[in-house]
Amino acid sequence: MNIDLERVAAIQRSVIGGVLLTGIAMSIYRFLAWVARRVRPLQARWLAWNARVAERDMEPTTEALQRLGLAGLPIQSFREAGQKTAGAVKLRYRLLTFAVGLGTGDLMMAVIKTIETQRVQPSLQPSALTLAAVTLPLLMWAARRGKAVAGYRLLLSIMSAIEACGAVATSSASDRHQALRHLDDTCSTLRRSLLRVHRIANSVTRRSPRQRKAKHHAALVVAKLQLAEAQVDSKGDAGLRSLAALLAKIGNNFAAGRASTLLPEQSLRDTAPVANREGLRLTVVVVVTAGALCLGVLLELPAGVDVVLSGSAAVLAAMVIYGPRSAIAKAGEIMGILRP
Template identity: 55%
Template sequence: MSINMGRVAEVQRFVIATGLFVITCFWIYRVAKWTVGRVPRVRRAVNAWNVRVAEKDFVPTATALQKLGLDGVPTEPFREAGKRDAATVRARYQLLMFAIGLGGADLVRSAVDSIDAQRMQGAMEPRALATACTVMPLLIWLARRSPSVARYRFLLSVMSAIEACEEVASSRPDDRHKALQRLDDSCSTVRRSLLKAHLIAGSTGRRSPRRRRAKGHAALVVAKLQMAEAEIDVRGNGALRGLAALLVKIGNGYAAGNVSNLLPEQSLRDVTAVPNREGMRTAAVVMVTAAALCSSALAGFPDVVIVAVTGSAALLSSIALFGARSATAKASELMGILWR
C-alpha cells in the first residue's frame, strides 16, 4: 500500500488549523466571561437569575421526595448549591445545542446535495466532516469540564434519579417497566458521574494524595448505589424510598464539598468497590475512529468510502464499548439539562 504524501500534508494542515481554531474560540470565551464578571449590575442580575432557575429546578425533586414520604429529609445543602450557576449552566448548553443544530442542518442539506450531484458537497466533504467531528466534541468536553457546569450537571443527574424513583413508585403495573428503565438510565448517569466526582469538584490535583482516596471512595459509593438499586425488585417501594434517601445523602455530601466523604464510612464497610473503565472506553472509541479516518485517507480511498468507514467505526465501537442504550441515556440527560 503506497502512502499518498499529499494526503499526509493535508492531514497535518487540518490538525494545525483545528488546534488554532479551538484555542482562539476558547480565549474569546474566557475574555467575554471575565468582562461580564467585572460589571456589578450585570453580575447582580445574573445571580438573581441563577437563584430563580435553581428554585424552579428543585420543585419537581421536592415534590417527588414528598410523595415518597421523605419530605423530612434534609436537602438544604443540595438545594443551595445550584443557586450559584443554575441559569448560566442552562444557557451554555442551549448555546451549544444551537451551534450543533446549525451544523446538523448544514450536514443534512449537504447530504441531499451530495445525493443529487453524485459526489460530496459542502459539509459532507471529508475535511468539513473531520472538523465537525473534532471541534464539536472538544467544545462539549470543555463545557463538561468547566467546574460550574460540571458541578450543577451532576446535581441535576441526582435530582433526575430521585424523580425517577417517585415515578416508579406511582406507576401503574402496565407502565412500570418503562419507569424502571428510566430509573436505570438515571442511576447509570449518576454512577458515571460519581466515578469522575474528583474531577467534577475540581478540588484535587493530578498528583494530590487526596485524589486516590476520592477515587476509591467514589467506587465504594457506586457499589452501594448498585446494591440499593438491586433491592427494588425484592422490597418494592421501600427500596425506592431507600434509594431516593441515599441519593439525597450523596447530593448533600457533594454540595457541601465532601468529595471524599459522600457517604459515612460505616455504611460502606461491607461494600466492594467497582472498577472504573470509563476513561479507557472513551479513549478506545477515539482511537478507533481516528485510526479509521487516517487509514482510509492515507490509503487514497474515495471520499464516500472515507466517510462511511469513519462513521461506521465510531458507531460500532461506541455500541460495542458503551452499549446500545448509552446514547439514549446521554440524550435523556442532555434534554433534562436543556428543558427541565
C-alpha cells in the same frame, strides 16, 4: 502501500483549524461571561437568573421527595450549589445545541444540493467534514469543562435519579416497567460520574497521595448505590425511599464540598468496591476511531470516506462498549439540562 502525504497534510490542517475554531468560540464566551460577572448591574441579573433556573430545576426533585414521603430531607445544599451556575450550565448546552443544529442543517442542505446539481458542495469536501469531526467533539468537551459546570451536571444527575424514584412510586402497573428502566438508566449515568467524582470536584490532583483513597471511596459509594438499586424490586416503595434518601445524602455531601466523603465510612464497612474500567473503555473508543482514520488514509479510500469510516467506527465502538441504552440515557441527560 503509498501514503498520500497531501491528504495527511489536509487532515492536519483541518485538525489545527478545528482546535483554533473551538478556542476562539470559547474565548468569546469566556470574555462575555467575565464582563457579565464584573459589571454590577449585569452581575445582579446573572445571579438572579441562575437562582431562578436552580429553583426550577429543584421543583421536580422536591415533588418526587414529597411523593416518596421524604419531604423532611435536607436539600438546601442542592439549591445553594445551583444558585451561581445553573443558568450558565444550561446556556453552554444551548449554545452547543445551536452549533450542532446549525452544522447539521448545513450538511443536510449540502447533501440536497449535491443530489440536485450532481456536484459535491464545499460543505461535503473532506476538509470540511474533517473540520466538523474535530470541532464538534472539542465543543462538547469545552461545554462540559470546568469545576462549576461539571459539579452541577453531577447534581442534575442525582436529581434525575431521585425524580425517577418518584416516577416509579407513582406509576401504574402497566407503566411501571418503563419507569424502572428509566430509573436504571439514570442510576447508570450517575454511577459513571461518581467513579470520577474527584476529577469533577477538582479536589485531588493526579499526583496527590489522596487520589487512591478518593477513588476507593467512590468505588465503595457506587457499590452501595448498586445494593440500594437491587432492593427496589424486593422491597417496593420502601426500597425506593431508601434509594432516594441515599441519593439525597450523596448529593448533599457533594454540594457541601465533601467529594471524598460522600457517605460515612461506617456505612461502607461491609461493602466491596466496584471495578472502575471507564478509562480503559474510553481508550478503546479513541484507539478504534484513530485506527479507522489511519486505515482510511493508508487504503487511499475516496475523499470523505475516511472521515465517515472513522465516525462510524467511533459510534459502533461506543455502542459495543457502553451499550446503546447508555447513549440514549446520555441524550436524555442532555435534554434534562436543556429543559426550560
